[in-house]
Amino acid sequence: MIIEITIKMAKIQVNGNEQELEVPISLIDLIKKNDVAQPEMVSVQVNGEFLPRENFNSTLIYDGDEVDFLYFMGGGSI
Amino acid sequence: MDFTEDQIQRYSRHIILQDVGVEGQERINKGKVLIVGAGGLGAPVALYLAAAGVGTIGIIDGDVVDLSNLQRQVIHFTPDVNKAKVLSAKEKINQLNPDVKVITYHDFLTAANAFEIIKDYDFVVDGTDNFPVKFLINDACVQAGKPFSHGGILRFEGQTITVLPGTACYRCVFHSPPPPNAVPTCSQAGVLGAIAGMLGTIQAAEVLKYMTGVGDLLTNRLLTFNAKTMEFRTIKVKHNHRCAVCGDHPTITELIDYEQATCEIKSKH
Numbered sequence: 001m002i003i004e005i006t007i008k009m010a011k012i013q014v015n016g017n018e019q020e021l022e023v024p025i026s027l028i029d030l031i032k033k034n035d036v037a038q039p040e041m042v043s044v045q046v047n048g049e050f051l052p053r054e055n056f057n058s059t060l061i062y063d064g065d066e067v068d069f070l071y072f073m074g075g076g077s078i
Numbered sequence: 079m080d081f082t083e084d085q086i087q088r089y090s091r092h093i094i095l096q097d098v099g100v101e102g103q104e105r106i107n108k109g110k111v112l113i114v115g116a117g118g119l120g121a122p123v124a125l126y127l128a129a130a131g132v133g134t135i136g137i138i139d140g141d142v143v144d145l146s147n148l149q150r151q152v153i154h155f156t157p158d159v160n161k162a163k164v165l166s167a168k169e170k171i172n173q174l175n176p177d178v179k180v181i182t183y184h185d186f187l188t189a190a191n192a193f194e195i196i197k198d199y200d201f202v203v204d205g206t207d208n209f210p211v212k213f214l215i216n217d218a219c220v221q222a223g224k225p226f227s228h229g230g231i232l233r234f235e236g237q238t239i240t241v242l243p244g245t246a247c248y249r250c251v252f253h254s255p256p257p258p259n260a261v262p263t264c265s266q267a268g269v270l271g272a273i274a275g276m277l278g279t280i281q282a283a284e285v286l287k288y289m290t291g292v293g294d295l296l297t298n299r300l301l302t303f304n305a306k307t308m309e310f311r312t313i314k315v316k317h318n319h320r321c322a323v324c325g326d327h328p329t330i331t332e333l334i335d336y337e338q339a340t341c342e343i344k345s346k347h
Binding site for chain 1: 209230250253256260262263300315320
C-alpha cells in the first residue's frame, strides 16, 4: 500500500527575497524561521498592508505572499 | 531674484541642469529648511544644502561637539570640540556659502517648542539619534502639514522616507517608539562613519528635489541599505488607516515627549 503525503511547498517573498517553504505558515512561525531580531518590535507588512501586532498570531501566509519585516533604525546625531 | 555674476558662477552646475535651471535655483535660494540635529546626518545635510544655496537653514541641537563625533560628523572639526554644535555648524556654513542665512537653536526639540520652531520652515530634516524625537518630528510635521525627511542609521545600515501631507508617515510604518534602551543607538552599537554621509546626502537630495519639483520623492517608499552588501531596497509602504496620528481615527492629537533612554540623557553632557 502506498501512502501519499503531499507537502505543499510554496514560494513567498520575504524582504524581497524568495523563500520556499510549506504553506500555510503562521506569521509568528515565519518570524521565527527568519530569526527576526526583537520580534516584539518588528513592523510587518503583508502584501502591502501593515498588520496590527495583535494579528501576528492569527495571520497565515500563503503561496505568493509578500512579507516585509521593517526594523527600527535610530542613529543620526550624537 | 536677480543673481549676481558670482552667484551664476557658484550655482552654474545646477543652472545648467535642464531640470533645475535658473528657476529651480531661485526656488532653492528662497527655500527654508530646518535640520533637527547637527550630528551624523545633520552634518552632510547642512553642508550640501548650504553649498546648494538654500536661503535659510535652521539648525536645532542642544549638544556640544565631542571628540567621538568627529569620526562622522563632518561639519565639526577638531578645534570645535566642546563648542555648541549649532555654532560650529553655522561657522562652516557661513564660510562655505555667505548667501545662506543660518538660524541656530541651541536647544533640543520638545513637545513644547516643536510647532513654534517648525512653523517658519518649508521642510524639516530629521537628523536625530533617538526615537522620542523622531516620533515628535513625525507627529509635529504631520499635524502641521509640513513635509519632512526621516532618516536613521545604525552600524552598517541606513533607512529613510520622505513624508508629505497625506503620504505614509513614520508612524504608519512604526506604530510607536520602542521602549527606552530596547533598540541600540549609534552611541551604543556603533556606526560606520561614511554611512552617515550616504544617508544624509540622500536626505539632502530629497530636499532639493522637493524645492525644485524635480523627479519623484521618496514618498510611500522606505529606502533601506546595508553597506556590507551595498544592497539598496525600497519597500513600498501605504498610508496606514489605523495610524495613530494620520489614520482615520487619530488618537494622537497633541505632541508627546516620550521617555528618553537613560544612557542617552547621560551622554548629553
